[in-house]
Amino acid sequence: MKSLLVPGHRGCAGCCDAMAAKFTLMAAGEDCIVVNPTGCLEVMTTPYPETAWAVPWIHSLFENAGAVGSGIEAGLKALGKMNDTKVIVMGGDGGTLDIGMQAISGAFERGHDMTYVCIDNEAYMNTGVQRSGATPFNASTTTSPSGKVSFGNDRPKKNMPAIMVAHGSPYVATCSIGFPKDMIRKVERAVEVEGPTYIHSHAPCTTGWGFDTSKTVEVAKMAVMTGLWPLYEMEDGEVTRVKKLGKKVQPVEEYLKMQRRFKHLFTMEGGEERIAQIQALADKNIEDYGL
Amino acid sequence: MSREMNIDKSKMTVVEGSYAVAHSVKVCKPNVISAYPITPQTHIVEDLSQFMADGEIPNCEYLNVESEFSALSALVGSAAVGARCYSATTSQGLELMHEVLFNVSGMRLPVVMTVTNRAVSAPISIWNDQQDSISQRDTGWIQMHAENIQEISDMTAQAYKISEDKDIMMPSMVCMDGFILSHVYEPLVLLEQDITDEFLPRYEPEYTLDPKNPLSFGAFADPNYYTEFRYMQQQAMERSLKKIEDVAEEFYDMYGRYFGGLIDEYQTEDADIILMAMGSIVGTIKDVVDKLRENNVKVGLLKVRTFRPFPAEAITNVIKDAKVVVVLDKNISLGLNEGALFTETKSVLYNTDIRVPTIGYMIGHGGRDIKMDTIERIIDEATEVMKTGIKKESQFVDVREDLL
Numbered sequence: 001m002k003s004l005l006v007p008g009h010r011g012c013a014g015c016c017d018a019m020a021a022k023f024t025l026m027a028a029g030e031d032c033i034v035v036n037p038t039g040c041l042e043v044m045t046t047p048y049p050e051t052a053w054a055v056p057w058i059h060s061l062f063e064n065a066g067a068v069g070s071g072i073e074a075g076l077k078a079l080g081k082m083n084d085t086k087v088i089v090m091g092g093d094g095g096t097l098d099i100g101m102q103a104i105s106g107a108f109e110r111g112h113d114m115t116y117v118c119i120d121n122e123a124y125m126n127t128g129v130q131r132s133g134a135t136p137f138n139a140s141t142t143t144s145p146s147g148k149v150s151f152g153n154d155r156p157k158k159n160m161p162a163i164m165v166a167h168g169s170p171y172v173a174t175c176s177i178g179f180p181k182d183m184i185r186k187v188e189r190a191v192e193v194e195g196p197t198y199i200h201s202h203a204p205c206t207t208g209w210g211f212d213t214s215k216t217v218e219v220a221k222m223a224v225m226t227g228l229w230p231l232y233e234m235e236d237g238e239v240t241r242v243k244k245l246g247k248k249v250q251p252v253e254e255y256l257k258m259q260r261r262f263k264h265l266f267t268m269e270g271g272e273e274r275i276a277q278i279q280a281l282a283d284k285n286i287e288d289y290g291l
Numbered sequence: 292m293s294r295e296m297n298i299d300k301s302k303m304t305v306v307e308g309s310y311a312v313a314h315s316v317k318v319c320k321p322n323v324i325s326a327y328p329i330t331p332q333t334h335i336v337e338d339l340s341q342f343m344a345d346g347e348i349p350n351c352e353y354l355n356v357e358s359e360f361s362a363l364s365a366l367v368g369s370a371a372v373g374a375r376c377y378s379a380t381t382s383q384g385l386e387l388m389h390e391v392l393f394n395v396s397g398m399r400l401p402v403v404m405t406v407t408n409r410a411v412s413a414p415i416s417i418w419n420d421q422q423d424s425i426s427q428r429d430t431g432w433i434q435m436h437a438e439n440i441q442e443i444s445d446m447t448a449q450a451y452k453i454s455e456d457k458d459i460m461m462p463s464m465v466c467m468d469g470f471i472l473s474h475v476y477e478p479l480v481l482l483e484q485d486i487t488d489e490f491l492p493r494y495e496p497e498y499t500l501d502p503k504n505p506l507s508f509g510a511f512a513d514p515n516y517y518t519e520f521r522y523m524q525q526q527a528m529e530r531s532l533k534k535i536e537d538v539a540e541e542f543y544d545m546y547g548r549y550f551g552g553l554i555d556e557y558q559t560e561d562a563d564i565i566l567m568a569m570g571s572i573v574g575t576i577k578d579v580v581d582k583l584r585e586n587n588v589k590v591g592l593l594k595v596r597t598f599r600p601f602p603a604e605a606i607t608n609v610i611k612d613a614k615v616v617v618v619l620d621k622n623i624s625l626g627l628n629e630g631a632l633f634t635e636t637k638s639v640l641y642n643t644d645i646r647v648p649t650i651g652y653m654i655g656h657g658g659r660d661i662k663m664d665t666i667e668r669i670i671d672e673a674t675e676v677m678k679t680g681i682k683k684e685s686q687f688v689d690v691r692e693d694l695l
Binding site for chain 1: 322323350351352354355356357358360361362364365366367368369371372373374376390391394398500501502503506507508509510511512513516522577598
């Protein structure tokens, strides 16, 4: 299969964005137009005059990718050029859950035929690992550092897929770059379903999370296997499929200890209690989704 | 110079300014309209919505977006796939678009947008001044101001022709004073479909987002490349100076109507005192000029129709022989105590041999009515300047001391 994200981009070794983008394009094929809000993926793939994109690609601003995507769809329709062309937005968690939220909400409410793929690496990596609305409970980032009186980020992740389901999206799915076949299948489904569809891909960042560049996939898999990142699909508001963990489920400790951003939980007094709280989050996912 | 217009009176009709604009937009056959409601822009987008509801704009999508920020952002995408795009806004909405304005011009997307000029908050005010568009002067948009509803109607078609020209490819902001023009009913000739079909070619951009020929739009430019992008935008702005004049001429030939290109003049040829202004105030000033001319006061008007690109040469050619120049601004640069047109007019005179005393008045902020008496008083003061020189270079008009 011809790669539509070509080599030579400036992503880090073990970059999660490159994998997510590649998997998305493998599913979407050549007949698509990609919108990319400001972020790592945008910067690393398009240092003028070079580009890593073998499909039409546009970057406008940080917070408007949803709107730009909707405008592309409207333009193609008006010009009679829509045919089978897929409009795909690939945004990071900051550009999706935080600053870009309103534009996405508007685009989904208007019902444009487009697929939004959130590549969630759980902080503002492009600017140096600052906390976002997707940063998990007690992760240490540069703007939510652990310290003498802090265990790091004190809030759980915003549940973006639920918000998109609430918009009436006909197809919402979570996936992970640790399970490429699953991700590709879901993106294929998302671009096939008419209307605004949403894919939320978990994407561990070697630089921001602090693990060896060879471990991206391993860390991604462990997030899923602990239940902290449940994989599910929802069609018209109903859960239609989940990835069962059964007896293979792992304790969250196994996931946390792989990463520098949770290191303080193993060294600070009271860390155990925090790990127990994170375990409770995973347990709730396991119960809620029947993992 | 003001010209004889060939207006067929049988074609004239009385409509609201907003309707005239909406009609012009329809006649220009846009592919995507994207807008968010804000007073006093609403009637334009309501009329366009009705046209859509009645199936009168074929091959067009109308996006009811959730903010002005998304209104213009959506058009980034639409214009990039080759659609002719339209939006309208004002005041807070235009300020919310600020970041997108730079983006549209930087990507050389020829979007056309009506601005129904309105004051900006705080204090919140829905009434007219021009602070909103003036505050966006450096965003790389062609900015034109209309004097009446016939002009804004015609200017809309001209803007598409200018912006979409392959040598220009810069977006246009066509400005009309909020309420004063947007909500006024006047007789005009609505933009003619048959002539416009000939005047305005189809929009066929050289570069689009097309899966058959994949291109990347909006790449990041490091210090080795960034400067040249800005330089090329400036060059396009300079080319547009001639284009704006040419398009006005072509429009005159085809439609018989002319309101100026970069500027227009009224009784300036022998004028000692030349007033400069933009927008609907021009009509009031013309009446004052007529009145004072009866008393042999040698006063004239230089209407600045195009604020960006700034028509430096056209302006200096008109004012070089005047004895005093008076610039009226419906905006202020706080901390400088000058309106933008005044500051920029002075700046183009510097480093020349022209030594004409130039004074500025900031007037009509937040919709305060501008009366003929006030203009006459300003002209009286200018007459004094002719005799005794400048006492006060720039000042507010009609400040209510009782409220301070």
